[in-house]
Amino acid sequence: MKKRVKEGSMTSPSAPSPALPICVLDRDTRYLAASPGYAKLCGTPLHAVTGKLMLDLCPPELVDSARRDFSAFDAGKCIQKHKIAYRGRDFLVLVNPVYGDIGGAVVAISVALTDISNAGKSKTTPHFGAVGFPSSTSERTGEGIDADERSRLLDGDEFAKCSETSICHNSRDEKRISIQESFARRGSSLGSRITLTALVQTLAVAEYLNFRHAANALGVSQSSVSERIKALEDTFGIPLFERHARGVKLTDAGRHFVEQATMGVAQLDHAVKTIGMMARGDRGRLRIGVHALIPGSFLAEVVGQYHAQYPDVDVEIVEGTASEVVSQLRVGRLDVAFVAGTPEYPDFHSTCIWVEPLVVALPASHPLADRNGVTWADLAAEAFLVRHGGTGPQVHDHILLRLAGRWLSPSILRLAVERGSLLSMIAQGYGVTIAGNAHTLIRPPGVVFLPFLDEPEPVPFSAVWSPHNRGAVLRNLLDLANQKSRAARAT
Numbered sequence: 001m002k003k004r005v006k007e008g009s010m011t012s013p014s015a016p017s018p019a020l021p022i023c024v025l026d027r028d029t030r031y032l033a034a035s036p037g038y039a040k041l042c043g044t045p046l047h048a049v050t051g052k053l054m055l056d057l058c059p060p061e062l063v064d065s066a067r068r069d070f071s072a073f074d075a076g077k078c079i080q081k082h083k084i085a086y087r088g089r090d091f092l093v094l095v096n097p098v099y100g101d102i103g104g105a106v107v108a109i110s111v112a113l114t115d116i117s118n119a120g121k122s123k124t125t126p127h128f129g130a131v132g133f134p135s136s137t138s139e140r141t142g143e144g145i146d147a148d149e150r151s152r153l154l155d156g157d158e159f160a161k162c163s164e165t166s167i168c169h170n171s172r173d174e175k176r177i178s179i180q181e182s183f184a185r186r187g188s189s190l191g192s193r194i195t196l197t198a199l200v201q202t203l204a205v206a207e208y209l210n211f212r213h214a215a216n217a218l219g220v221s222q223s224s225v226s227e228r229i230k231a232l233e234d235t236f237g238i239p240l241f242e243r244h245a246r247g248v249k250l251t252d253a254g255r256h257f258v259e260q261a262t263m264g265v266a267q268l269d270h271a272v273k274t275i276g277m278m279a280r281g282d283r284g285r286l287r288i289g290v291h292a293l294i295p296g297s298f299l300a301e302v303v304g305q306y307h308a309q310y311p312d313v314d315v316e317i318v319e320g321t322a323s324e325v326v327s328q329l330r331v332g333r334l335d336v337a338f339v340a341g342t343p344e345y346p347d348f349h350s351t352c353i354w355v356e357p358l359v360v361a362l363p364a365s366h367p368l369a370d371r372n373g374v375t376w377a378d379l380a381a382e383a384f385l386v387r388h389g390g391t392g393p394q395v396h397d398h399i400l401l402r403l404a405g406r407w408l409s410p411s412i413l414r415l416a417v418e419r420g421s422l423l424s425m426i427a428q429g430y431g432v433t434i435a436g437n438a439h440t441l442i443r444p445p446g447v448v449f450l451p452f453l454d455e456p457e458p459v460p461f462s463a464v465w466s467p468h469n470r471g472a473v474l475r476n477l478l479d480l481a482n483q484k485s486r487a488a489r490a491t
């Protein structure tokens with residue numbers, strides 16, 4: 001049965017608004033790309049959308065919807081069609097996967113929204129709950145669009161069965177929200193009915209101005225290119241090309257369409273390339289918590305080499321005590337923390353990356369300064385200076401562990417100073433301190449570093465990260481650190 005729709009009827013209450021262009025989301029529901037129309041829907045300038053978390057701009061219901069779609073793709077389920085309510089309007093959501101080049105995994109999703117707030121409701125339209133999702137599990141899983149049907153819908157095969165101004169109804173559509181009901185008719189934006197293949201072929205013909213040459217360049221048949229562009233022109237109701245014996249020529253409408261489509265395809269191509277780089281860890285952001293980053297140290301060399309190999313990854317360094325950086329790791333402000341020791345946290349993964357011998361820092365004028373090394377007994381009467389920050393808390397505990405119970409209570413002065421100020425105080429004879437061997441690379445004037453002769457083992461340093469963080473940028477850093485550690489042990 002066909003229902004005729006008169007020209008200009010799209011202003012009627014039963015007609016849905018045009019589909020909004022897509023946005024592209026990564027697994028953290030962070031916007032990789034967004035269209036001006038989508039930014040307008042969020043009530044935010046376009047430049048403020050890309051790179052932001054979806055949760056920063058949209059209610060949790062929309063974020064949950066995106067996460068459900070990722071889960072469906074991961075489980076190999078059919079693509080789900082769902083309706084959502086947002087800011088007092090109803091939208092039909094169509095989702096496409098974006099695949100990376102590592103194992104063919106889904107690394108992002110592109111989302112298209114169609115405003116169906118005023119679309120006519122048929123008796124067979126599924127019921128949706130208050131937050132815009134199906135009110136039962138069976139409705140959600142039972143109304144999925146299988147891959148074959150989705151391909152037909154996106155390629156426009158269902159539209160080809162109807163004239164440009166008609167709406168089709170059949171037994172298949174009776175169990176789903178009619179696709180025809182979800183799009184505006186003539187005079188409206190048709191972006192959601194145009195396939196990427198059609199756009200690419202149109203741009204190729206516009207470049208070569210010849211159907212045969214364009215088809216050869218794309219590796220497809222000339223007839224398929226010709227038929228697809230003819231269908232596109234029929235959809236628009238206006239020719240894009242003037243045909244003649246030697247080739248084709250763009251019409252004014254075709255020239256305008258090609259200019260706009262070129263920008264759209266370039267933006268989508270950039271988004272796909274960007275998500276591919278993120279899947280490989282070639283692009284993104286890495287936030288690292290450290291106790292210190294001393295030039296020439298093992299950790300500084302790892303970070304420097306990582307930056308050289310992955311220049312498009314933004315690396316952020318945060319210094320703090322072990323408890324401070326782990327706390328920031330726990331609330332998601334860091335991706336990895338490097339701490340002294342081999343801590344075991346029930347909610348984190350950790351592994352020892354490198355070790356350093358323990359040394360004591362003495363004033364150059366100290367009676368022990370000309371020795372080859374010292375013992376803990378040599379330092380029993382010394383005043384130890386310890387920082388509140390960095391590895392200060394662990395240094396404090398280690399001094400107590402080595403001296404408590406064997407001599408009088410050790411003198412430990414805790415100071416709220418930076419590492420440079422602490423070493424300056426030692427040079428002036430205020431006391432001594434202990435540190436990892438990397439501190440010897442600083443070479444502060446007036447300070448001598450000596451190894452311990454009776455320290456049972458070097459100080460281990462570990463990487464700590466969340467088991468939920470499966471990002472390639474973090475994996476690449478840990479792989480690089482482990483490789484460098486193995487090379488150091490081999491030498």
